[in-house]
Amino acid sequence: MQLENNRVTLTLLDLSNYKHLIEIAKEKDLIFYSPNTIATPEKLKAYVQIATDGYYHKTTIPFIIYDNEKQAYAGSTRFGLINEKNKVLHIGWTWLGKDFQGTGLNKNIKFLMLHYAFETLAFEKVEFRIDERNIKSRKAVEKIGGILEGILRKDTLMQDGFRRSTCCYGILKSEWNTIKNTVFSGF
Template sequence: MQITTLENQRVKLSILDLSNYKHLLDIARQPNLVQYSPSKIDTPDDLKEYTEDAVNCFYHKTAIPFIIFDKQTNTYAGSTRFGLINWKNKVLHIGWTWIGTQFQGTGLNKHMKFLMLEYAFETLNFDKVEFRVDERNIISRKAVEKLGAKLEGILRKDTLMLGGFKRSTCCYGILKDEWDGIKRNVFGGF
């Protein structure tokens, strides 16, 4: 798989790997950053293990993990990825996204999602992009809905969380034939 960098005037998404994950150590320590995720990233060892898993998925062509660089503040902001890539059926997920609290609500996430959706539909030529969100995570659900993604269903008690809680997951999707309208109406100024 070709190493990809996605970039616009606001953000640069480069491949997350063992050579750069340490830029995220301070951000990963922020409390409740991945509250609705089954991942643990708040210690150096946890973040390294998280990155090793992402790199392993990258080499197996099931994920493309990114480190996020905010060009407006000239600092690293967090991580996101394409995951559960199904090359045969041309479906992938955008997720595993976490950015420091100082970057939340600044428009950074919208720029990231634009680059990722554009790449998925226009370069990879995929037919569908999915988002999976913890049913309790109202902020993320609303953010995904603002992107134009449609709620397709809820998988009940499908994901085991760190404390033993089984979460229910909201499944959202955007189809390739919806992308032009979303690109124009949601991301028109990009």
């Protein structure tokens, strides 16, 4: 499976290609707001193994991100918590190397994923769950049309023992055409 436009190519992430991300995964605080860790090759491999297991159980679709403009691997993202019965899934687990942040790459990634979720999979809702403290990611999701639906208080245990609160954002299928024609105009 592959999602692609002029700027980015998303290919299934698995144990055959994750090594392209080892150097990026070592960047300091890359996934600071995540309860996971990828800072060593072994921890990155375990992270990818969990994602791959989810793919075979049809609960996740993990991607490795390739920046077509820079001709380099940039990071990873995922569809997760896929609920086929209710037609709801999450987009998240997204991390990009510092050289790729703020370049417009993430907006292209989100367009491809939202387009696929709503127009190919015919899902009714896409959710995003973000650490309450992660203002940068929250603003990015708000810019692409995500609506804050609520905050789960102290629901996730972090690596350092901190209990984070999680902001829940959503985009409905009924909102997609407007978002596609405004936020993603020209994509």
